[in-house]
Structures are given as structure tokens and as C-alpha cells.
Amino acid sequence: MKGSRSSIRYAKAYMKLAKEQSFVDEAIEDIKLILQTVTSNRELELFLHSPLIKSDKKQAAFNSIFSGKTQQQTERFVSEIIKQGREKQLTDICERFIDLYNESHNIARISVTTAMPLDDTMRSKLLEVVKKKYNYTKVELNEIIDENILGGMVMRMGDMQLDSSIRRQINDLKKELLQE
Numbered sequence: 001m002k003g004s005r006s007s008i009r010y011a012k013a014y015m016k017l018a019k020e021q022s023f024v025d026e027a028i029e030d031i032k033l034i035l036q037t038v039t040s041n042r043e044l045e046l047f048l049h050s051p052l053i054k055s056d057k058k059q060a061a062f063n064s065i066f067s068g069k070t071q072q073q074t075e076r077f078v079s080e081i082i083k084q085g086r087e088k089q090l091t092d093i094c095e096r097f098i099d100l101y102n103e104s105h106n107i108a109r110i111s112v113t114t115a116m117p118l119d120d121t122m123r124s125k126l127l128e129v130v131k132k133k134y135n136y137t138k139v140e141l142n143e144i145i146d147e148n149i150l151g152g153m154v155m156r157m158g159d160m161q162l163d164s165s166i167r168r169q170i171n172d173l174k175k176e177l178l179q180e
Contacts, residue, residue, distance in 0.1 A: 007093045010081065011094075011096035011100055014097055015097060049088050055087070062075075063075070109157070110139060110155060111157075113165075149165035149167045151166035
């Protein structure tokens with residue numbers, strides 16, 4: 001599992017609490033909401049990372065944004081992160097928590113980069129192959145469009161990468177021709 005040691009520790013501690021108090025499914029929804037909100041709002045991310053803003057103001061901002069939208073346990077968890085001065089790691093902690101959840105529920109997160117959007121048939125076939133080959137119950141797909149790969153696809157799943165892009169094949173051919 002990637003991430004800093006402290007991020008992993010916080011994520012594991014919260015997962016343990018969620019399992020003990022039987023609110024894992026609610027916790028994952030809260031964590032996904034927090035992660036999506038922080039990463040999609042650059043101003044909020046900068047606000048949380050600013051050393052000039054005191055933790056009580058960060059806590060008040062967090063409460064005003066998420067109060068009533070997340071479980072009390074999640075609010076207390078994030079409050080503790082802010083109190084400990086770890087708010088810069090909040091997104092990393094959320095990512096590690098999601099990784100732990102996915103691991104325990106046999107869910108894969110994959111990222112597929114293609115030159116053009118996948119059609120429904122190709123998308124469903126890709127998801128089915130990944131599920132079958134790696135024994136996952138569910139696959140979460142993140143599609144990225146990058147015309148620079150020219151064709152084919154680059155698939156990332158955890159630490160693995162499968163690059164069958166035309167760009168990589170052309171580069172491999174160039175290297176081979178230059179060596180001769």
C-alpha cells in the first residue's frame with residue numbers, strides 16, 4: 001500500500017473503529033465525499049494546506065461544509081486529524097482508507113488511458129476480463145482520454161501497469177532500430 005506511514009496508520013485506525021462500531025459502509029461514503037470535495041476544490045485544498053491558517057479556523061470550515069452530511073464518527077476523525085496538524089495529509093489518508101476498504105471487499109480500482117473514449121461494449125468486456133482474471137467482485141473504472149498515446153491503451157491497477165499503446169510500440173521500435 002502506497003502512502004506515508006502516518007496516513008496509513010490513520011486510515012487503519014479509522015477502519016478498525018468503523019469495523020468495531022459497524023459503520024464501514026457509511027464511513028466509506030463519508031470518506032469518498034470528503035476526498036471528492038477537497039480534490040475538486042483547489043481553494044479548499046490550499047486552505048487546508050496553509051500554515052498561516054490556524055487549526056480552529058480549518059475545523060470551523062470543515063464543520064460548516066460537512067456537518068450533517070457525514071457521520072459523527074467521521075467528523076470526530078477529521079477533527080482529530082486537524083487537531084494533530086495532519087490536515088495536509090487528509091486526501092492521502094482518505095485514499096489509504098479507500099484502498100483498505102477496497103482490499104477487504106475485493107474491489108479493484110483501475111485507470112485506463114485511451115486515445116478515444118471506450119464504447120459500452122469495450123468497457124464492459126474490459127471490466128469482465130479484469131474481474132475474471134484477478135478474482136475481483138467489483139471493478140471501479142477511471143477513464144482517461146489522452147490523444148498522445150495514438151491508440152491502444154494504458155491500464156493501471158495498483159502497482160501494475162499494462163502499456164499496449166501505439167506510442168509505446170513506436171518508441172520500442174525506435175530503440176530497436178537505433179541499437180542496430
